[in-house]
Amino acid sequence: MTRAKTARRLVPTIGFALRLGVRTALAGVAALSVTAAGAQTPFSMTGGASGGSSAAPPADAPPAATAPVPLAPLSAAPVATPPALEVPTPAPLPRAGDGGAGGALPFSMGGTQPSPAPGAPAGGGSDAGQSAAQPAAAPGTMPPPVSFGVPGSPAPVAPAPAVSASDARAVAPPRGQPGAIARYVLSRPDTRLTGEIDAVSNVVYISEGEVRQQASFWIGFKNSVVVMPESSRMRVTINGRPVMEVPIRSADAPEPVQVPIPPGVLKVGPNVVRIESSMRHRVDCSIGATYELWADLDPAMTGISFAEGEPAVNGLADLPSIGIDAVGATRIFAVRAGNDDPVAIARQLKAVQALSIAGRFDHPVVATVDSLADVKPAPGVMALVVGTAAEVGQVTDVGTATAATQPVAAFLDDGETGVPTLVLSGPASADVDAALERLSALARRSTALYRTDGQGPWRAPDVPIFTGGESRTLRELGVPTSEFSGRHFKVQFDVGLPPDFYANAYGHADLRLDAAYSPEVKPGSTLTVYVNDQVAIVFNLTAPHGDLLDQRLIRVPMQSFRPGANTIRIEANLNTDSDQQCLPGTTYNAQERFVLFNTSRVVLPVYARIGILPNLAALAASAFPYDLDNDQPLPVYVPGGRSASGAASTLLARLAVSRGQSLPIAAASAAAQFERRSALIVSAAPDIDGSLLRRSGLTSLNNATWINVQPKVGDAPGITRDSYEDVLQQVLGRRQEGEQRQPQAVAAAPPDATAQDDTREIYQRWRDETSGSVGLGRVLQTIVGWTQHQFGLSVDMFDLGFNVDPTIVLPQDTLAVIAQSTVPNTSHAAWTLVTAPTDAALAAGVEGLTAPQTWRTLTGRVDAYQRSAGTIVSFATTNVQYFETVPFSLNNARLIAANWFSMNIVAYAAFLFFATSLLGALTWLMIVFTREDHR
Secondary structure, three states, rough: HHHHHHHHHHHHHHHHHHHHHHHHHHHHHHHHHHHOOOOOOOOOOOOOOOOOOOOOOOOOOEEEEEOOOEEOOOOOOOOOOOOOOOOOOOEEEEEEEOOOOOOOOOOOOOOOOOOOOOOOOOOOHHHHHHHHOOOOOOOOOOOOEOOOOOOOOOOOOOOOOOOHHHHHHHEEOOOOOOOOEEOOOOOOOOOOOOOOOEEEEEEEEEEEHHHHOOEEEOOOOOOOHHHHHHHHHEEEEEOOOOOEEEEOOOOOOOOOEEEOOOOOOOEEEEEEEEEEEOOOEEOOOOOOHHHOOOEOHHHHHOEEOOOOOOOOOOOHHHHHHHHHOOOEEEEEEEEEEOOHHHHHHHHHHHHHHHHHHHHHOOOEEEEEEOHHHOOOOOOOOOEEEOOOHHHOOOOOOOHHHHHOOOOEEEOOOOOOOOOOOOEOOOOOOHHHHHHHHHHHHHHHHHHHHHHHEOOOOOOOOOOOOOOOEEEOOOOOOOOOEEEEEEOEEEEEEEEEHHHOOOOOOEEEEEEEEEEEEEEOOOOOOOEEEOOOOOOEEEEEEEEOOOOOEEEEEEEEEEOOOOEEEEEEEEEEEEOHHHHHHHOOOOOOOOOOEEEEEOEEEEEEOOEOOEEEEEHHHHHHHHOOOHOOOOOEEEEEEEOHHHHHHHHHHHHHHHHHHHHHOOOOEEEEEEEHHHHHOEEEOOOOOOOOHHHHHHHHOOOOOOOOOOOOOOOOOOOOOOOOOOHHHHHHHHHHHHHHHHHHHHOOOOOOOOHHHHHOHHHHHHHHHHHHHHHOOOHHHHEEHHHHHHHHHEEEEOOOHHOOOOOOOOOOOOOOOEEEEEEEOOOOOOOOOOEEEHHHHHOHHHHHHHHHHHHHHOOOOOOOEEOOOOOEOOOOOOOOOOEEEEEEEOOOOOOHHHHHHOOOOOOOHHHHHHHHHHHHHHHHHHHHHHHHHHHHHHO
């Protein structure tokens, strides 16, 4: 019996050993075949490509660019479409980077690729010529469907031939020289592409002088070490036309890559640059492993260069070509000219608003300097001088002769600084105002030309505003039809809502999905819809043999929607038997498992609309409520004077961009001037009167613990190395304290103590530690938890609306604060206050607050900007003021009541009790009087 039991125990072990041996043998064969080809193996953890015996560049070499190796053009497989749907066939893509010598290429849009024709040129001219020969996309049309399939043959992928170091590297020209990056394309400094597929799009404006030159596209990135370079690609398209495709193999450090842009791709005006990534894991086939895939784009290495250098800005029409800097900001340096009086500050505020709209700047940042010598030339940098001819003459001599006789609104070159300088001047103050009006007229024409009604700020694509009852397809929202062969599919798009949106407690949006998944996908796979990074709904894929979803209705709750731009993301987790086995070479495959058609439709119903104050989310959406009073100027109070005028200008420029037009403003010299009116207050905390702080709900601001660093203007927000070091030291300190503690003496246990079960004592101890209350409090907490679990009712829902807003206690690492409060005895007047401990912190804090990725997250009545993480900590309010924004209608009143009762459940229950009691009383009275009449 003992031998039989032993044999039975050994059978699973022997089977596992045999399977492990087979896997090891297959992996060895693959490794030997790839090694014989003389290239990097698919499972190399170095992240770089071996260059044979090529010598490495010296350590002190300047930044270099890798010259991509041209690949054969990709063939396109027709996209499977549902009945009555016609989807265009994808166009071939030019390729650069690793490639096979025949058979299947590492990144395929279809099946097996044809071998290159004998005698085909190996240089980049062939690819460039093919790209140039492709017709440009018709205006108003979407790019063709994108396929993210990769070859599925388990055979090893043939590597690209080795390239010598001299052929692979080209010295990147220094800034300011011909060939250097003149136009950055990433709108934020922390752009990261994650998962198996991801993409980012931005708009780049090109001037007429730049279009005439030979341009090149540069890209630099660093990726996770687990990314398989043989089957992972980074692709770039401009205006829907392919420009670049390179392998993702920069695990050690970012390495710039340069390719020439074919003639005819760039156009005068806005150009849409789209960067797509497709990544596969080296060794893991699970869905969880897809979260280990990432590629960080380096903003300083990603952009467009021109062979003859960046041309000078010749006129106001070239204003959008100022572009952005390496962190996504357009820096406007306002040079002091004349006195620091409210009139001069008001002119500066008006000028930066019109300038930001005419230049279509998504993140304008204004700083005040003393002279033009303080401004250094760089991409995304310009100077602004506003004043009379006499005042401008104290700063520069350029243009003063013309400004002495007539109004001037033009870019002037002093021949020394090399910085584009916009001068708004004239002989007298009235002429300066006339020059400002010229710039404002240009801003209005720019808005009419590039931004239609019902769209948000300039983005790629523009964000449509859903006012209720609209329906748009994914094609109209900028999403192409996508086939997918991996495990974790995702795509996202933006929808906009007006500032008076009031339906976040009831109702739903409809997503009518056109999609399909193959029989390979197992039941239990899921499709998840996120709204602003919050899970809205999970849809299960249950068909055992695949399914075609034809306008399948998925109802998305509107709880996470907010005024302004809302990001909706659709993700699909696809489970298959082959991924569970994960044999060598199967981390990538060619068989598409999932497809999302751009005929899918987003439908938003008619929802409630009413104004709410305070509401920072509405302010960020369209400068609400200041956009309601166009007949009178908005008082802007800057008690800090010129030292805080840069931060005030940055905030006004951001509000103008969000609104799409300038706000009429007037500089206030005292708080008494806006006692019963809306106002904008911007200054450091020591310069603001305590009564203004108290009325804004910041009573404890003077005693707050602000961040104890002096930030530099232009520092990119986010977690720094110092933050990680501080956390590491805290962890190590706690560990040392634990090691130094002496173990407590344990009393001698009775002989039968080991047989006792102490589960009850352990349970009681954990219950006491986690409950946080005793006695009656624990009973109430248990009842509340059971009610929330059974019925979804929380304590917040039982708020009667009579609570007083608590005092704001700022987190310790707060850099700046923005707060909004209502003005008593007014219908829709509001004060918005922005402050920080110092002028330097105010400038850096407002820059972080107005960054697009932060600005769209404002909400509540008080928001604190955290410099350590670049995020917002919001404080909501229970005392709000409602006011009408649309003409009265019974349907809108009904929807408003539905949303209000959904948020105030106690009032709803009281209303039901009163209504039923009244109905019962009336019924009783009717019965009584009816009986008396009958008698």
